[in-house]
Amino acid sequence: MSDASxxxxxxxxxxxxxxxxxxxxxxxxxxxxxxxxxxxxxxxLAAADFDRHAVRSELPLLVDFWxxxxxxxxxxxxxxEAAAKILxxxxxxxxxxxxxxxxxxxxxxxxxxPTMVLLRSGRExxxxxxxxxxxxxxxxxxxxxxxxxxx
Numbered sequence: 001m002s003d004a005s006x007x008x009x010x011x012x013x014x015x016x017x018x019x020x021x022x023x024x025x026x027x028x029x030x031x032x033x034x035x036x037x038x039x040x041x042x043x044x045l046a047a048a049d050f051d052r053h054a055v056r057s058e059l060p061l062l063v064d065f066w067x068x069x070x071x072x073x074x075x076x077x078x079x080x081e082a083a084a085k086i087l088x089x090x091x092x093x094x095x096x097x098x099x100x101x102x103x104x105x106x107x108x109x110x111x112x113x114p115t116m117v118l119l120r121s122g123r124e125x126x127x128x129x130x131x132x133x134x135x136x137x138x139x140x141x142x143x144x145x146x147x148x149x150x151x
Contacts, residue, residue: 003020004020004021004022005018005019005020005021006018006019006021006024006057006058006059007019007056007057007058008028008037008057008058008059008092009049009052009053009056009057010030010032010033010035010037011037011039011043011053011092012030012033012035013030013032013033013035014049014052015030015031015032015033016052016056016057017030017031017032017037019037024038024089025089038088038089038092039088040084040085040088041081041084041085041093042064042080042081042084042093042094042095043092043093043094043095044094044095044096044097045063045094045095045096045101045104046096046100046101046104047101047103047104050096050101050104051122053092053094054119054122055121055122057092058121059089059091059092060090060091060092060118060119060120060125060145061091061092061093061094061118061119061120062087062091062092062093062094062116062117062118062119062141063093063094063095063096063108063116063117063118063119064076064077064080064093064094064095064096064114064115064116065096065098065104065105065108065110065113065114065115065116065117066095066096066097066098066113066114067097067098067099067113068097068099069099070113070114072113072114072130072131073113073114073131075131076114076131076132077095079131079132079133079134079137080093080095080116080134080137082134083134083137083138083141086134086138087138087141087142090142090145091118091141091145098110098113108124111129112129112130113129114129114130114131115127115128115129116128116129116132116137116140116141118141118144118145125144126140126144128140
């Protein structure tokens with residue numbers, strides 16, 4: 001299994017990179033822009049680059065759907081950012097501003113915010129609405145991945 005690798009989109013230049021699984025925790029860099037593939041914080045995604053990270057990348061993606069006018073969303077933002085430091089490189093974390101990206105909010109049927117959606121290969125595997133603390137986010141996300149079997 002030492003030859004196993006994953007296809008990952010760079011959060012900086014959006015280039016697709018093949019990274020050996022054994023090297024995920026070793027700060028891999030993008031082959032195009034040479035910046036770190038894991039940045040230790042959620043990346044902001046727009047409709048234009050969403051599928052590159054949610055569908056083409058082979059790592060689970062945890063998305064926080066939020067809006068700038070939402071108090072609970074703003075209070076959860078630092079908790080979600082702290083969770084990224086813990087959950088990477090097991091999964092990637094991203095944020096989608098549903099006010100700016102209405103199409104993505106509609107595509108995922110977001111009815112309340114904040115809502116976290118965990119995706120694997122573009123398919124939703126879990127959803128949780130409401131603000132959560134860092135430990136709750138990490139526990140929930142890890143629990144959902146553990147329940148889906150396989151990478």
